Amino acid sequence: MKTCLLPLLLLSASLSFGQTKDYSNDVKSVESLIAALYEVISGEKGEARDWERFKNLFTADAKLIPTFVNKEGHVAYRAITSTEYEASFTKNIPQRGFFEREVSNITESYGNIVHVFSTYETTEEKNGKVIMRGINSIQLLKSNDRYYVMNIFWSAETPQTPLPEKYLKK
Numbered sequence: 001m002k003t004c005l006l007p008l009l010l011l012s013a014s015l016s017f018g019q020t021k022d023y024s025n026d027v028k029s030v031e032s033l034i035a036a037l038y039e040v041i042s043g044e045k046g047e048a049r050d051w052e053r054f055k056n057l058f059t060a061d062a063k064l065i066p067t068f069v070n071k072e073g074h075v076a077y078r079a080i081t082s083t084e085y086e087a088s089f090t091k092n093i094p095q096r097g098f099f100e101r102e103v104s105n106i107t108e109s110y111g112n113i114v115h116v117f118s119t120y121e122t123t124e125e126k127n128g129k130v131i132m133r134g135i136n137s138i139q140l141l142k143s144n145d146r147y148y149v150m151n152i153f154w155s156a157e158t159p160q161t162p163l164p165e166k167y168l169k170k
Contacts, residue, residue: 023056027146030107030114033057034138037149038120041089042099045124051086058082058149059141065153077153097124103133104170114140114147119167133157135167 026036040054063079070076080088103119115137122132134156141148157163 021052023053024146026053026057027148030109030116030140030147033140033147033149034102034105034116034118037138037152038100038102042101043097044126045095045097047097049086049089054086055082062149063151065151067153067155069158097126097128099123099126099128104168106167112142114142116140117167119163133163135163 023036025032027033036053037057040050040057043049062082064082064085065077065079067075067077100120100122103121105116105118107117108115118136118138120134120136121130123130134154137151137153139150139152141150155161
């Protein structure tokens, strides 16, 4: 099979942001990347997050896509970059603690692509009461001996869409 090099060259040029610290352990495996993703956004009220570490998990053109019900009552979404996520998070979250942890996941992979259906729960204190649960649909790329987040598409649990039991099991 013939391989076209142009897409590979463009991809390698857009994979990661510049960084000054070594975050290579975060991206060695699917498990380490998912753990780093939840760890880097979690913290006490007023605690700074390591946004350089956060951005290292993503390709430069990755999207974060929350779904929600808009004021008209329709399901909607918003696709943002990791930089836009940082700005929104920094503006809205420091007034309270925010901890998110994975409850369970289902991981599928083929070749250089991986899909992780990751059930999460959110608290405002490290071991506090769960205030939100949902599912992150995380698409990963394996390239250059590491993993990159391509997209995170998520939906919070609602009374109309409770989490199925199969997504709560380890």
